[in-house]
Amino acid sequence: QVQxxxxxxxxxxxxxxxxxxxxxxxxxxxxETFGWYRQAPGKERELVALVPRFGSRHYAxxxxxxxTASRDxxxxxVWLQMNSLLPEDTGVYYCNAQLGxxxxxxxxxxxxxxx
Numbered sequence: 810q811v812q813x814x815x816x817x818x819x820x821x822x823x824x825x826x827x828x829x830x831x832x833x834x835x836x837x838x839x840x841e842t843f844g845w846y847r848q849a850p851g852k853e854r855e856l857v858a859l860v861p862r863f864g865s866r867h868y869a870x871x872x873x874x875x876x877t878a879s880r881d882x883x884x885x886x887v888w889l890q891m892n893s894l895l896p897e898d899t900g901v902y903y904c905n906a907q908l909g910x911x912x913x914x915x916x917x918x919x920x921x922x923x924x
Contacts, residue, residue, distance in 0.1 A: 810908075810911075810913070811833050811834050811835050811840065811906050811908055811913050812833070812834040812913070812915075813831055813832070813833050813834075813904045813905075813906055813913055813914065813915035814831070814832045814834075814915055814916070815829060815830065815831050815902065815903065815904045815915040815916065815917060815918040816829070816830050816832075816918055817829040817830050817918060818901075818902060818918030818919045818920045818921075819919075819920070819921070820921045820923060821894055821920075821921070821922055821923070822922070822923055822924075823894065823895060823896060823922060823923070823924050824893055824894065825894055825922075826890070826891060826892045826893075826894065827891050827894065827920060828888060828889070828890050828891070829845070829888065829889040829891070829902055829904075829918060829920075830886050830887070830888055830889075831843065831845075831886065831887040831888075831889075831904030831915060832885065832886050833885065833887070833906060836885060837880055837882065837885050837886075837887065838862070838882070839908070840862070840906045840907070840908055841861065841862050841907050841908065841909075842859055842860065842861045842862065842906075842907040843859070843860045843878075843880065843887045843904065843905065843906055843907075844856065844857075844858065844859045844860070844904070844905035844906075844907070845857040845858045845860075845876075845878055845887075845889045845902060845903070845904060845905070846902070846903045846905055847898075847900040847901065847902045847903065847920075848900050848901050848903070848917075849897070849899060849900035850899075850900070852900075854903070855869065856869050857869055857872050857876060857878070857889065857902070858872055858876060858878035858889065859878075860878045860879065860880055860887060862880075866878055866879075871897075871898075875891065875892050875893045875894075876889060876890065876891050876892070877889075877890040878890075887904060889902065891920075894920075894922045895922060896922050896923070896924050897922075898920060898922050899920060899921050899922050900919075900920060901917040901918065901919055901920075902917060902918050902919075902920050903915055903917045
């Protein structure tokens with residue numbers, strides 16, 4: 810089992826940046842894949858990025874070139890660097906951890922991009 814705590818959300822202007830963090834309750838070495846997802850008001854949750862323990866990261870089309878997801882072994886943290894933010898990036902961002910056949914979710918952090 811693992812608990813996930815996200816932080817770093819907030820209110821920013823168009824074009825600004827935010828860096829989200831996800832702190833798991835256990836070592837990230839033991840977690841196969843982390844994911845960042847988001848959910849906008851009235852919409853379904855969607856994938857932002859996948860960060861596997863091994864192999865290439867995967868990004869949604871809207872995140873390519875603007876967002877960077879990474880695992881920080883030294884700080885036992887998973888990051889989501891978001892640049893050039895747009896109003897359509899507004900939503901609650903969730904961290905996900907895949908451990909065996911189980912999926913774990915954090916409580917989410919609100920990102921609001923104002924024009």
